[in-house]
Amino acid sequence: MPLRLRNTVWFEYGLTLVVFGAVSLLNLWLESWIGYQAIALVYLLAVVLLALFVGIGPIAFGTALTALAWSFMFAPPRYSFQIGSFYDKMMFAMYFVVALTVAQLTARLRAERLAERKREERASALYLFTRELAAAADRADILERVMNHAGRVFTADIGLLLPADPAGTRLILVPKSTWHLNDSEKEFAARARDQNQAIGGIPGESAALYLPLTTGGAAAGVLAIRLKSGAELSSDQKDLLENFGRQTALVLDRQRLRDAETNTRLLVESERFGRTLLNSVSHELRTPLSAISAAAATLRDSGGLNPIQEKLSGEIEAATFRLNRVVQSLLSAARIQSGQVRPNLDWCDISDVVRATLREFGTALTKHRVEKRLPPGLPLIRADFALLQQALANLLVNAAAYTPEGTQIEVSAQRQGTELVLEVCDDGPGLPTDQIDRMFDLFHRPPGSRPGGTGLGLAIVKGFTEAQNGRVEAGNRPEHGAIFRIYLPIPEAPNISEEPA
Amino acid sequence: MNSENRQLPVSVLVIDDEVQIQRLLTIALEGAGYRVSTSGSGQEGLRTIAHHRHDVIILDLGLPDSNGLLILKQLREWTQTPVIILTVQDGEAEKVAALDSGADDYVTKPFNTAELLARLRASVRRANQGQSSEPIFTLGEMKADLAARRVTLKGEPVKLTAKEYALLRLFILHAGKVLTHRHILREVWGASHENDTQYLRVYLMRLREKLEPDGAAPPLFLTEPGVGYRLAEGG
Numbered sequence: 170m171p172l173r174l175r176n177t178v179w180f181e182y183g184l185t186l187v188v189f190g191a192v193s194l195l196n197l198w199l200e201s202w203i204g205y206q207a208i209a210l211v212y213l214l215a216v217v218l219l220a221l222f223v224g225i226g227p228i229a230f231g232t233a234l235t236a237l238a239w240s241f242m243f244a245p246p247r248y249s250f251q252i253g254s255f256y257d258k259m260m261f262a263m264y265f266v267v268a269l270t271v272a273q274l275t276a277r278l279r280a281e282r283l284a285e286r287k288r289e290e291r292a293s294a295l296y297l298f299t300r301e302l303a304a305a306a307d308r309a310d311i312l313e314r315v316m317n318h319a320g321r322v323f324t325a326d327i328g329l330l331l332p333a334d335p336a337g338t339r340l341i342l343v344p345k346s347t348w349h350l351n352d353s354e355k356e357f358a359a360r361a362r363d364q365n366q367a368i369g370g371i372p373g374e375s376a377a378l379y380l381p382l383t384t385g386g387a388a389a390g391v392l393a394i395r396l397k398s399g400a401e402l403s404s405d406q407k408d409l410l411e412n413f414g415r416q417t418a419l420v421l422d423r424q425r426l427r428d429a430e431t432n433t434r435l436l437v438e439s440e441r442f443g444r445t446l447l448n449s450v451s452h453e454l455r456t457p458l459s460a461i462s463a464a465a466a467t468l469r470d471s472g473g474l475n476p477i478q479e480k481l482s483g484e485i486e487a488a489t490f491r492l493n494r495v496v497q498s499l500l501s502a503a504r505i506q507s508g509q510v511r512p513n514l515d516w517c518d519i520s521d522v523v524r525a526t527l528r529e530f531g532t533a534l535t536k537h538r539v540e541k542r543l544p545p546g547l548p549l550i551r552a553d554f555a556l557l558q559q560a561l562a563n564l565l566v567n568a569a570a571y572t573p574e575g576t577q578i579e580v581s582a583q584r585q586g587t588e589l590v591l592e593v594c595d596d597g598p599g600l601p602t603d604q605i606d607r608m609f610d611l612f613h614r615p616p617g618s619r620p621g622g623t624g625l626g627l628a629i630v631k632g633f634t635e636a637q638n639g640r641v642e643a644g645n646r647p648e649h650g651a652i653f654r655i656y657l658p659i660p661e662a663p664n665i666s667e668e669p670a
Numbered sequence: 671m672n673s674e675n676r677q678l679p680v681s682v683l684v685i686d687d688e689v690q691i692q693r694l695l696t697i698a699l700e701g702a703g704y705r706v707s708t709s710g711s712g713q714e715g716l717r718t719i720a721h722h723r724h725d726v727i728i729l730d731l732g733l734p735d736s737n738g739l740l741i742l743k744q745l746r747e748w749t750q751t752p753v754i755i756l757t758v759q760d761g762e763a764e765k766v767a768a769l770d771s772g773a774d775d776y777v778t779k780p781f782n783t784a785e786l787l788a789r790l791r792a793s794v795r796r797a798n799q800g801q802s803s804e805p806i807f808t809l810g811e812m813k814a815d816l817a818a819r820r821v822t823l824k825g826e827p828v829k830l831t832a833k834e835y836a837l838l839r840l841f842i843l844h845a846g847k848v849l850t851h852r853h854i855l856r857e858v859w860g861a862s863h864e865n866d867t868q869y870l871r872v873y874l875m876r877l878r879e880k881l882e883p884d885g886a887a888p889p890l891f892l893t894e895p896g897v898g899y900r901l902a903e904g905g
Binding site for chain 2 (some may be wrong): 456463516517545554665
């Protein structure tokens, strides 16, 4: 308690009263030696000295008190407030003016010294805070240090509320908060954030302050503080806290940017690693394949082989072709899985895609009758020609592999609303109905499917189609046979300025 | 050309870092009557080309010492010897870059030997012919008289607009050669349209409607997926 009293105004008045009481007693004793006029100088000295320690209010009070005491006890006629001689009256007035002037000057000096000390204290508190944050390793560490430091400096419970997600409107309490806000307190925090201004001194609520953390733009979060004493924060404390808040927001912002940068770098590095790996695997597998197929072809073309040797070289070529397709599928699937598919979307004529695919993969379809239905006037779409061709080729090769020789495979394209539908129908046994939903899954192979095959083909169809903003669908025809569809969005027709006829 | 061929074999330079591919190409090409020399690196290849005359160059784009594309560009600064690129299947962008940098054709690995030989023959023939001086071009049922600006199909005249004709003429002048989208667009529509693929798609559709009405016949205009188009070779 005495410690608290020291800083109050009442203490200063009390001190003034005591000091001047003592000086008056001293003066009563001194008077016989120095005369009643010099007594005024002793009082003046006391006023000046006291002004170094107390405010202007108590000094003015003391000055009035001592002036009255002098006129009552010392100036003749004694023991009355009347002052006899003109000289003494002048003395009384001058005493007032001099004492108050000196006290005023001294008080100003003192106030400046006090302000200086406060500034120093705040600067050093802020410096310590900044140093504390600078040492933080990551976001969680920053938050913990903010709460610990502010809690220590203000002797308070701290709650930090931050958005649940980057775009989030909902604030959640940081787990290590020392003040676990209840729902209505969280309401205040949210309001402080939304209005982007500190809320405090709410009647009927604890003397808490909700300070939005902002770097100038919208508030990132809210710092809620409640002094352990239960008192309200003084304006100085609010000031300091606001500085803490700004600093915290800045550091959080910087950390967010740093995190984003780190993530981007990691992503780029892992992508580059994936690409390099794919490229080197692709090269290492395809080079020997090239050698084998070239060797087999040259062997066959060199002539002079007996029928068995000729058959064997044909087998080598066929096996190489198949192995190459497997390598191609594996690499495609790996590209899809690692997000390395970069479709080069450009205007495409779907009829052209179908024709080019049939031309290139015709050899795999020779045992089936392939019908194509391409109505004239199909709109251009935006797609990656090569990816779309691979997707279609997989559907065709798939159809050929799962249907009896000699049956029909039908490929068609048509407009359906805002989409272009590319369709491959076969005349085979159709898909097991309970498996239809999983047909496009990676490595999914329906029970009873033919031996061989990687289970990659349809997954690649799906991956490549979706990379081009399309979707896939599988099903059975009402009669018999399976049906696979690729849907691609039809963009607004491209601008083509016609030449003069 | 065939009579020349018998006197002096066509010489091929293979630039590939894979020794096995070098060996196999040597066997296959020598078996087909070419004279073959090999280089294991791009730099070595450039030196060889500077000292010896070659009729055609096969260049693997995936060279270790320097990007094959860079070698191609350096080469094109001083020689027009036809270059055929060996590239991988997913490398559309690479193919386009190589063709735009002056490569004459490409073959995708693992390559088909017969196809490689066909491309080689066509490249050498085109290089020897230079710009076709023959004004009449015949391809299947189509006949084009470039001097008279007249196109017929099965003897019937075909009406083409100015742009359609310009497109057909460009194809005929480079019959058998892959033309990239960008190249065609620049030549026919001008540099400001070199990315407007939609023009190319639409006009090719129209040309095909007029000149390939019968879907069953071998097509005149061959699509090179993601790269460009090629006109089937005349005969």
